Every structure is written in C-alpha cells, then in structure tokens.
Amino acid sequence: MNLVDLSKEISYALRHAPWEYELELDEQGFVPIAQLLHALNESGTYECEVTQADLEQIITTSEKKRHEIVGDKIRALYGHSVPQIIKKEPGIPPAVLYHGTAHKALSQILHDGLKPMQRQYVHLSADVDTATRVGKRRDGNPVILKIDTEAAQKAGIQFYIGNNKVWVCDRMPKDFLSIFHSKNIAM
Template identity: 45%
Template sequence: MNEQQKKKTSKFLSYVLRHHPELINLNLDENGWADVAELITKSKRDSYEDFTFEELDEIVQTNEKKRFAFNEDKTRIRASQGHSIDINLALIPQQPPEFLYHGTAENNIKSILENGIEKRNRQHVHLSQDKETATNVGMRHGKPIILTIKTQAMFEDGIEFYFSDNQVWLTDFVDKKYIAE
C-alpha cells in the first residue's frame, strides 16, 4: 500500500470509526470497538475501501498520530479519540502538567477569547503537550495560533482531564480565564 492509499484509507477509517459507522453498517460497542473482520468485509462490500488485515495493521502501527488502536489480540479496533458519536473510551481522570497547548486557526481566536474553547461536535477539547503538535493541529484550518492553557489551575479548580492512548490530553471545556495571555 503506497503512502497516498494509506492516507486515503486512514481518512476513511477516521470517518467511520469516529463519526459515521452507519456508513457501512458497522457495529461499535459502547467503548467504540469494532470487529476487525467486520470492518474489512463491510468496507469492501460497499466499495468504499479495499484493504487487507495486513494493510490495516500497517496503518495502525505507522500512523504518526496513533489515531487507531487494536485490542490485545488484534480482533477489535477503535479510534483513539476525536469521536463525534457518543462512546465511552473508559479513560481515567489524570493530573495534567502545568500548561498544555491548543492549536487553532487565526479565524477562531475572537470566538475563543470571548467564549473559551468548546468541544463543539466532539466529545472533548483536545490539548497538546508541546507547541509543535499544537501548531500542526492549527495549520489544518488556516494560519495557526497556539494558545497556552493553564491546565494545573483548571485541575485545581476541579476540572477533569484525560490522557488518550495516542498522547492527547482531553477535557470538556476550557474557560477563557484559563487561556494564558
């Protein structure tokens, strides 16, 4: 599978596993896990994507953002985070570092500084451990702006944080008062 095909299949997997499993009539359990054989069969059946288990394994193992995870015996797969559908990732609340970063596009800044960072159609707000990752996130939608978030202060105020399998910090909302100047 060449890089272009891997990228195309990865985008398809994100779409199906994070947002629209009904596209291929895929069954996800309450924690977002899907049967690997069912995913492969239903993807081929409706001519959406045609990939083997080996190619799927390669995508899971080589995706630099670690968007997907297998269970221990690789019979089930799920998206690591970023869902717009209601699932329970069974994440355990954790204490974040003093600061985390949020990458966004310049055209979102006015709204964020007025209203805070909202999860919108996602289950969580995503925060990065470093500015480089936040910059890459922000670049997807225009000129990137990196915001420093006072996460220790949030935590001390009782706000919960989770750390996903693919190294992304998650929370429900970032009030504007926690955005560093």
Template identity: 55%
Template sequence: MNGMEELSKEISYALRHAPWEYDLEMDEDGWVPVIQLLSALHVSEKWKDVDENSLIEMIIKSKKKRHEIKNGKIRAFYGHSIPIKIVKDEKCPPNTLYHGTARRYLDSIKEKGLLPQNRQYVHLSQDIETARNVGKRHDDRPIILLINAKKAYEDGIKFYYGNEKVWLADIVPNKYITE
C-alpha cells in the same frame, strides 16, 4: 499520501463519522468487530487485500495514533462526530498544553473558554508545533494558546491522554488560557 495513511483516513471516517455507510454495528464504547470492518472495506476493490494484520500495521506505523484493536474489535480513539462517548481514563496532564486556533475564534474563546463544539472533547496539543499545525488547518497565521493544564487539573478539570501529541479535556474554562 501513502496507502497506510489513506487506509487510516478511510477507517477514521467509518468509525468516527459514518458507521452506517459501512453497515457497522458499533457498541456504546465505539468498538466494532474487526471482521465486520474488514467485510465493509472489502466492498471496495481498493481495500480487497486489507486483513487484520494490515490494520495492526496501519496502527503501529501511523504518525497519529487514531485507532486501537483489542479482543477482535477496533475503535477510533477520539474525534467522533456521531453521538457516542468514548470513555477515556482520566490522567494528570503536563503543566502546560497548547491549542492552535484561528484568529476569528479568539474573542469567543476569551469569553467562553474552550468547548468541544461538535466533538466529544476539546483537543489540546502536547507541543507548540503540533498546535501550530492544527491551527493552520483553519488559519494561515493561527493563534497558539497556552493552557495552564496543571492548575486546571488541580481545580478539577478532567484531562485524558489521547496519544503522544494530543490531550483531551471536557472543557477548558477561559481562566486557564493565555495567549
């Protein structure tokens, strides 16, 4: 793991899961003043040299677009386990999206559809490869589910653009899911 990747993971942890550990004051939309985050990072010798330009470089170079900076504030796009609702703009999704999952969850998904569980949104992949990689975090032979996103959207299911590989939804009822 390179330094930028490691920094991205550290910041993701702070913004998504434990802002209190870093003494961050997060607003209702998940924004934290950059200066406050930098002060928190500088407590660790490892991150003493990180400045706002380092954060911008991290965001630009990151393969996974996890963060955004605007008007002197930073936030994570998605993946929060803390009770904060990042408001996303609804977007029309591609016709098909994918979801990689462990085989052990298949029966529950067939019965209940895809639910956000301990996250704010259901995470869906733009392509099969990304879905497979996500699924492999939980199962060495994941199931790749096809989501009829076009039909779901037409029927009123809301989708949100996460980044170039990730789409988000509040829920995906089982009738839009096939193996």
C-alpha cells in the same frame, strides 16, 4: 494499496459515520475488526482485500496514532463526532498543554473558553508543533494557546488520554488559557 487513504476512511467510519458502514461502536468506541474489514472489503473501493495486517501497519506507522487494536477490536482514539458519547480513560496530563486555533475564533475563545464544537471533547496538544499543525487546518498562521492543566485540574476539570500527543477534556474555561504565540497579535 494506499494506506493513507485507507487510514482516512477508517477514521471516518470509526469517528463520524459508523452507521454508513453498518458498524456499532461499543461504549469505548470499539468495533470488531472482522466487521470493519467486511465493510471495507464489501465497498469494492480497494484493488485488493483489506486485511488485519493492513490495519496493524497503519497503526504502527502512523505518526498521529489515531487508532488502536485491543484483542479482536479496533477503535479511533479521538476526534469522534458521533452522537454516542465515547468513554475515555482519565489521566494526568503534562503541566502545560497547547491548542492551535484560527485568529477569527480567538475573541470567542477568550470570552467563552474552549468548547468541543462538533466533536465530543476539546482536543489539546502535548507540544507546540502538534498544536501548530492542528491550527494550520483553519489558519495559515494560527494562534497557539497555552493551557495551565494543573490549575484546571484543581478547579475540577478532568483530562482524558487521547494518545501520546493528544489529550482531551469536556471543556476548557477561559481562566486556564493564555496566548502562547501569535505573529498577528500584540502580546
């Protein structure tokens, strides 16, 4: 079984289209593992039965830590685009976070700040490498923005825990952003 493909399908089901799998997310984004396994196995996509052990292996071997199991339930930790707001656990982030973005989006971001766009939250990275990888999805040489989280918190911005490399917030005003790195912009 290709666990990468399975992980992508689980992310799609839990983050973007639970209704396509007849799943109902609770207010924290959890669904019963049994429901998810039933939906995955009913599809006939996989050559053998998907088991809870497969889900656990995906979670323990994934560098990005996209999912978690608590008791008999599973959820995606971040990246939701479903209409239902998934409640996140507030936390105190590192003093600085980063955000990778495309050059074409930079002027809008510097004018309006970071907005969740098609997602529920703005995603921020705990390190430059993660921000760069994220930014490269839209630009081969992304701009890396630096976020002053201490000043943002003092201004009332709430941060939520995504995982050990991702933090989320509802929005990030431009006042707390600065360009950390870009090869195509004069600094």
